[in-house]
Amino acid sequence: MTTDEGHLAERARLLADPARTGRERRTALARLTDDWLTGLYRTAGAPAGTALVAVGGYGRGELSPRSDLDVLLLHDGPLAPELAERIWYPVWDSGIALDHAVRTPAEARKVAAEDLKAGLGLLDARHLAGDPGLTAELRSQALADWRSAAPARLPELHALGRARAERHGELSFLLEPDLKEARGGLRDLVALDAIAASWLADAPRDGLDAAARTLADVRDALHLTTGRATERLALQDQDQVAEQLGLLDADILLRQVYRAARTVAYASDVTWRAVDRVLAARARRGRRPARLGLPFHGARRAAPPAERRPLAEGVVEQDGEAVLAQAARPATDPVLPLRAAAAAAQAGLTVSYATVRRLAAETAALPVPWPDEARDRLVTLLGAGEACLPVWEALDAEGLITRLLPDWERVRCRPQRNAVHRWTVDRHLIETAVRAAALTRRTSRPDLLLVAALLHDLGKGWPGDHSEAGEVIVRDLAVRMGFDKHDTDTLALLVRHHLTLVDTATRRDPDDPATADLIAKTVGNRTHLELLHALTEADATATGPAAWSSWRASLVDQLVARTAARLAGVPRPPADEPTADQERLAVEAARTGGPALALRAHAEPADGTGAEPVGVELTLAVPDRPGLLGTVAGVLAVHRLTVRKAGLRELDPAGAGPVLLLTWTVAAEYGDVPEAARLRADLRRALDGSLDVARKLAERDAAAPRRPGIRTPPPVVAVAPGAASRSATVLEVRAHDAPGLLHRIGRALDGAGVRVRTAHVSTLGAEAVDAFYLTSEDGRPLEPDRAERVAQAVREALEGR
Structure with a gap:
């Protein structure tokens, strides 16, 4: 066995040893590599005046199993090229990644001055073999160069870090x-x-x-x-x-x-x-020392004392941060952390590191229930909006948040394995409060809105439905925070029902009186409705771009308006009238007996920063007939169109007979949306039977290459409780979105012989959340047994049975 083979075998044994882990293994791997490279250096016959130096991560003396080797061959005079090759080639042959260079000390310093990454690598230079004096001299000079250039290099390093954070x-x-x-x-x-x-x-x-x-x-x-x-x-x-x-x-x-x-x-x-x-401070003094961080000798003017501006009782601003006043006594002022945090956030500052450390070490616990000032300061902190975030992070880093809210620890750093969510649970909560701060003008109780926003998902740290668990937690926490019974009940209601508005608006028929009645019964009064409306929007916008859109916002707004009228005793407004274009299409469909179709580009704020095209709005009018929903959805699937959202309603233009009006937003899986004429032609063919949509889709699926996919939960198909609608049976479908999903649902409903009176289809991230209002042939809600059979048929269609 050669020396190189022996090294690789020893390396493999080290990595496979279960007793060697963590830093101990990284250090051992670095030492093993040191010995190997030192042997290669000596075998290569390196002359005097040369040194082998580890730099960068390897220079720090720890190696991960697949880390690169950053190595510098240093020399102080002419060097034969083959010397370096005799060292590098065995490393390359081993398959270990190598980042190497051959330089004189002057060349190494010149490269470091021009290349920030190379400069950082030299800061960790470590001698491996050869002339130790050469390595020591380079390291000393590199550190001196770094310190003298720090005023210019550190801002460059900071800018690179910010750019890296933007990318990753x-x-x-x-x-x-x-x-x-x-x-x-x-x-x-x-x-x-x-x-x-x-x-x-x-x-x-x-x-x-x-x-x-x-x-x-x-x-x-x-x-x-x-x-x-x-x-x-x-x-x-x-x-x-x-x-x-x-x-x-x-x-x-x-x-x-x-x-x-x-x-x-x-x-x-x-x-x-x-x-x-x-x-x-150095720029203000207008001088640049030769060696940063070292004291100056000789006469110089004393620096003026830092200006301190009062912010709140016991809190002042100094050097752009909130710090404690000289007279502040954390040990006798338990509200001081919240007062300092609120003052800093309202001033657009953060709390200094030394101040947060002192508050964490010295402040006594808040009495239970909290004094009124503590609640007020918490609300003030949350009401600062974006400025709250760095202050909250500082308090959280030193454990002050979990001291104030013990249940916070369960959600702190808790991941949310859902593509819709962009934050951990705790960060989502504070982000929701930030967004709620912009909505406080919409309610007479902004304090309850902000606190509910902060606490609404605390139940995610417990088993079961997080809304139900959260209600229990918040009732206890609200009493601890000093809220009276009425306000405690309000906070509990908001937490328990923070998903109710958006769920109902997207899954129930807004024209059905039972929908507004359900929400009115849930909230009980106008104040609760306003709070729940604002919390719903704050929660959704803080979740991520896929959780909120102008369409969802409009549905929630309509539901809230109708519920408000119901609570006020105002007669329910009539259902939205069809637009002139929709009526024109319905008349055309009734007159010709065929599909009338219109396409137009559809845009909505995708991420809150402006309008972006998100698909094409397809409006289709077709004389009512069996099998319509599955057929239309199948044609769209054939054209590789994804249904983002969909609505279906029945019209009777001028008494000419029932016409179904479908208004869907679709987007191409890739490429462009086909022309309206081509879609219309295929719809006609599908409706008259000359285009077998199901066969087309089956052939395409059979020809598609099989790729491994993620495991997803099975679909859920359920009949909603009877209170969901008085005039129809509501079938709810939740499933992982996939090409042709709506086609399969439609075919199952068509096969069951039920009528789809209205449909509300939405795609949230990778999940489909749909609701279908079904009736029997005579227009009545389905009997319970039949409704369950229909649900089973849809379930089997989605499971591929």
Whole structure:
């Protein structure tokens, strides 16, 4: 066995040893690699005046299983080219990734001055073999260069970090995070070390080393699980990575990763603010020292004392942060953390690191129930909107939030394995409060709106329906916070029913009197309705772009308006009249006996930033006939059109006979939406039987290559309670969206011989949530037994039976 083969065998034994894990294994792997490279250097016959140096991650003395080797061959004079090749080739042959360079000290410093990444790598230079004096001299000069150039290089490093965060997102909120590049990841730890090396500032160290170990351990497990040098913790690998680390499941893994990332991100924020303050102070003084961080000798004017501006009792502003006044006494003022936080947020500031640390260490617990000022300050903090976020993060980092709200710990860093949600549960709650702050003018009780927004998903830390669990939690918490019985009941109602409005608006017929009656009975009065309306919008917009749209907003608005009229005793407004274009299509369909169709581009605010095209609005009028819904949906599926949302209603234009009006928003799976004439022709063929839609779809599915897909829960098909409608049977369908889904549902309903009076179809992320108002041939609601048979038929169609 050659030396290289022996090294690879020893490396494999080390990585397979269950007793060697974590930092111990990374250190052992680095030492094993050191010995191997030192042997290669010596075998190559390196002359005097040369040195082999580890830089970058390898220079820090820890190696992950698939880490690159960053190595510099240093020399102080002419060097034969074949020397480097005799060192590098065995590494290449081993399959281990190598990032190498051959330079003189002067060349290495020049490259570092021009290339920030190379400069950072030299800060971790570590001698491996050869002339140690050469390595020591380079390291000393590189550190001196870094410190002298820090005022220019650190802003550049900060800008790169912000750009990286824009590209890769925040590690602590991503379902598939990049452990290295995302904000709060391993790359930020390198930046913090570089700041410390500049002597300009240092990061808060509490918990930082443990966070670094967690992220590195997870990356090790990811490398061993995948066998690749990947930094992305993909969903399909998370269970195996968790098992590799001895964790119960992937959720526990993600929570550990998120906690570590938040520690790193918060430390980065604190440190960069310190850097900015120091650089700003130096710029004001108009001088640049030769060595940053070192005291100056000789005569100079004393710096003027920092200006302190009062913000609230015991709280002042200093250097752009909220700090405690000299007379503040946290030990005797339990409301001080909330007062400082509210004052900082309202002023657009954050609370200084030293202040938050002192508050966490010295402040006594709030009495139970809370004093009125504590509730008022909490509401003031939440009402600051976006400015609340950095303040909340600072309090959360030091444990002050869980001290105020003990149930917060259950949702802190809790992942939401749902593509619609963009945040962890705790961040979603504070984001909801931020959005609710913009809606407080719509209700007479903005305090209850903001508190309900903050607490509405606390039940997600408990088993069962999170709305029901949340109601119990919030009742207890509201009493603790000092709310009276009436306000406690209101908060409990808002939490229990925070999904009711949007669910009802998208799954029930708004023209059915029972729909508004149901909401009126739920809320009880106009104030509750206003609060629930605002909370619904705040919750949905804080969830993510897929959870809210102008269409959903309009449905909720209509439902709220009708419920408000019902509560006020005003006669119910008539159903929305068809537009002139819809009436024209209905008359044409009744006159010709065939489909009348119109297409137009459809746009709506996709992410709250402006109108973007999201599909094509298809309006279709067809004389009522059996099999219509499944046929039309099948034609759309043949043309690879995805139904984003759909509505179906019956018209009788000028007494010419019933015509079904379908208004759907569709989008092409890829390519463009076909022309209206082509769609109309295929609809005619499908309706007269010359186009077999089901066969077309079956042939296409059979020809399509089979690809592995994600596992999804089985579809749920249920008959809604009788109170959902007095004039029809409501069938609810929840399923993972797929091509032809609506076609399969329609065919099952057609086969069951029921009439679809109205339909409300929506696609939320990757999930379809549909409601169909069904009647028998004589226009009456279905008998219970028949309704269950219809539900079973739809269920079997979706399950492929």
